[in-house]
Amino acid sequence: MSERFHEVAVTVNGEDVRERVDARKTLVDFLREELALTGSHVGCEQGVCGACSVRVDGVVVRGCLMLAVQCDGARVDTIEGVADSGEIADLQQAFIARNALQCGYCTPGMLLTAQELLARGGVPSRKQIRAHLSGNYCRCTGYQAIVDAVEAVAKTRAEAKR
């Protein structure tokens, strides 16, 4: 059994974490089950729905397609982290104002993925926003309110820069 478990050192939302993890454990299960960070969700476990989206070393990945052991030495940011840091406060506010979430299950993944697009700067077209979010499944909203919210934030951020 010994080779099944590995020690990993990960910086999660700025906190250093050391854990022995089962080699087969996915990153999202590790976050949810070992660290009780239940803001990242599980919808399909096969990389299709995007509910498990988290950031690893600054890049949004599917937490169900990456193993926890692969994150040794990495920096992982989850919705809890970006919410607490204030990084996406404007985006969260826009989602609330526009009712861009109904059940909210897709929302953490949606916010992180949208933030990745917004961080590139500029004002993406609605088509570009839709394309960027096309790997994140939302059963409730029909997507339009989400696109509206992301577009509104892109405009405000671009204006603030000017």
Place this chain on the structure above:
Amino acid sequence: MRITDDSPPIVSALDRPNSYIGRSVPRPNLARLTQGRAQFVSDLTLPRMAHVAFVRSPHAHARIVAIATAAAAKAPGVVAVVTGAKLAKVITPWVGVLTHLKGIKSAPQYAIAIERACWQGEAVCAVVARSRAEAEDACELVEVSYEALPAVADPETALESGTPVIHPELGDNLTFERVHVGGDPDKGFRDADAVIETTFHFGRHTGVTNEPRAILADWNEGEGRLTVYQGTQAPHMMQNLFAKHLALEEHQVRVLTKDVGGSFGIKVHTYADEMATVALSKLLKRPIKFVADRIESFVTDIHARDHRVKAKIGVKNDGTITAWEIDDLTGIGPYSVYPRTSGIEANQIVNLTGGPYTCPNYRARARVVFQNKNVMCQYRAVGHPIATAVTEGLVELAAAKIGMDPLEMRRRNLIPDDAYPSSGPSGIKFEALSHHESLAHLDAMMDYAGLRAEQKRLRAQGIYRGIGFASFIEVTNPSAAFYGIGGAKISAQDGVTMRLDAQGALICHTGVTEQGQGAEAVIAQVAASSFGVPIERVRVITGDTDSTPYGGGTWASRAAGIGGEAAWQAGKALRANVLACAASILQAKPEHLDIRDGAVVDRDGGNERLPLHELARIAYFRPDTLPPGFQAELVATRHYVPRAWPFAFTNGVQASYVEVDRDSGFVKLLRHWCVEDCGTVINPQLVDEQIRGGVVQGIGAALFEHCIYDARGQLLNGNMADYLVPMAAEMPDIEVGHVVTPTADSELGAKGAGEAGTAGAPGAVMNAINDALRPLGAKPLTAMPFTPGRILQALGRISESTPT
């Protein structure tokens, strides 16, 4: 930042000062959902909690010969391995029938199959372990020997004499049959100048809630109490069922529903694996958690919409519709789902077909049959998408046949707006609808004439665009006529208890539940308006059978219309109580006072007399200063159930604008419109977003979603990569407009809005595709989903036998 809302606030007749009714107030519970601080059932853990995984039948139909559990029982982390026979000692089986669906029959269904597995995916053994991973590992070690039995897969042959009968004790595979004749259909067809006949097929599909079904059951042997955390739409219904089948009293069962990751009718039924989880908790005396994985969801979440409808319409050359006829056949799996039954969808198709129109001549037959596939039951807009697509498909085929514009055809046949009260061809009763006004609104909103001109221009360039419509009606605010009269313990009434807290805030407990649709916000808006406090001073508590008034929950678009009215009445009652108290403090007459913006004021002039926090302080902490004999009552409860009408029908019309690529068969959705009339609009933004989300679910049905089974009853695409759902890139923006015809059954006048989008969209998209392809001489497409392959077949570009 400016966020636009294309629906202007609608001024309400409910003229309380500082009313929140008709305003797009943001939902109070959203912030935590955007911060990863929600509490979905899948997030919860309890001390001593164990996880269950199920061994599921790989066969559509098989006898269970033996189950060897010894190896699994010894596997790491395993707590127990439990077969159906063992579990049946703590939980009784159920039968999904209702007495008002005459003749409906089904067989007893067990929490875990005992002798036979009747569909691929039915649980045959449970493994409980300390982690889900260990439980799944041990499932691999359970050896089940099966004797495969012939599977009944095709509804078309389910009733033939050579087909095996799935439950021999029932005599045949017929679950339910309904025949209806209204008016004189034979004469109607004789009077027609043209009769159009076709067959519609609807793909079996499912809800794909983003959070799969999840339940955590905690039997506390010391307390003799069962606490169930469940993502459900109907906590009190589940409380009743858990008690009934575990031989408990209802007061021994508490169902708690916190955040639910999408429902849409999927989470309002009794699932065998959830019942098994609860029974395992009782058996093992510890908390047991079950979260369906996505593969399990596809083979066990209810499916819906698998219907074949032969349909016929008679029409005169002046556009008058003279008769309708439908013959519906649907396969619902091996059991009628408990307790709502699997007969309702077909029953609704009979009820709703032809519903928006004046022509009364109608013949309908619906047959519901058993088969060895996953069960089917009520999913968002139950039966409506089918009845609407059939009706509207027939109307547009008839219009094309006689060369009439499809909107003109509707103008000549829709029930006139001044003809109410009225009824549909099946006898369903309408209080007041607005088909013509809705149509006129849509016509203007979409610039129909301009769009037709554009379509014509582009056709000359070889670009094929189509415009399709669907007028629809929607059942909302159901009375006891839906389930109660059939013997199901599903409450049609709902209640709100309102309490003034010690600082003058308003605490509301309600039996309706929040599934993301915004019920909490709506209750808060109504409560704040009715009682008279700022909405920030209102807290709404839902989803707890220990503390909320007994109620039905959230389904059939009832939360706003029924829960909202209860909140309105409770607010009025509590206002009267509080004013009585204020009057005694102020030595005034209650009728001279009112509550506005959190303070007691003079009714005339609005002078502030006493802030509510001061009133609460006196009533709770210094009641000794109140006049002798006066007792303040700062809690009030009111209930509501519709009585004058069995249902509050809503109506509306949708339009779809599509472009079809002749070479690839791909359909591009360009624009979509919906005008709907849900009576008083409490929160325009929430209504619009219900419509949009619903439309997109309807588009999924029209273009993508299909549970594909082979002839042996095996689901071939039961995962999210192979079962296609609407994603952001392919969806259009959707414009929503409103007409407002309040129901007079309640003071609030609100009807439901949760299902209208899903009801109308598939028919509108179908009609748009056929409109696009008509000049190419394509055979009308009537089998959903309209995949590129099916479109190429209709265009004659690939052969009918090419698998699509």
